[in-house]
Amino acid sequence: AMVTDGNSICRLLHYPALKNLDTKNAMRAAAHADINLLTLLVGATDSGLELLDKDGNWMPVESNEDEIVLDTGDMMSRLTNDVLPSTVHRVVNPANQERSRYSMPFFLHPHSNASLNCLPKCAGPGGSKYPPITAGEFLDQRLVEIGLTKS
Numbered sequence: 001a002m003v004t005d006g007n008s009i010c011r012l013l014h015y016p017a018l019k020n021l022d023t024k025n026a027m028r029a030a031a032h033a034d035i036n037l038l039t040l041l042v043g044a045t046d047s048g049l050e051l052l053d054k055d056g057n058w059m060p061v062e063s064n065e066d067e068i069v070l071d072t073g074d075m076m077s078r079l080t081n082d083v084l085p086s087t088v089h090r091v092v093n094p095a096n097q098e099r100s101r102y103s104m105p106f107f108l109h110p111h112s113n114a115s116l117n118c119l120p121k122c123a124g125p126g127g128s129k130y131p132p133i134t135a136g137e138f139l140d141q142r143l144v145e146i147g148l149t150k151s
Helices: 074-079 135-145
Strands: 013-015 029-032 038-041 049-052 056-060 070-072 089-091 101-109
Touching: 074 135
Parallel strands: none
Antiparallel strands: 013 101, 029 089, 038 070, 038 101, 049 056, 049 089
């Protein structure tokens, strides 16, 4: 299977309380899309997660502790020829800046040799929008683009 022996990661994210800080032009996490296939977000301890909708508006995501938010990533977008586009999201500062925020995302990654070629049912009349690439090549390319590694 595509995700067997993949590079999946589960992270615990801590956004510290912002008391006594000037946060007028700051944000807990700037707008971005995840690189991977899917991200599972287990209920965070505080609000702040927002998704960018198709009209370019930010929409707050309120989830209960027994719910999971599912974001599609850039690898899924490639596989589906943008039928399932990447979820652009951010984490804004809370109204109550005395509280920390914790979140535990699980980033589902395929194994490095998995093909990210467009699924046949998702290719439009013009074929795939993207050239062939493996998950490992795509991950390396994206890590260079965002400055986490060098080429």
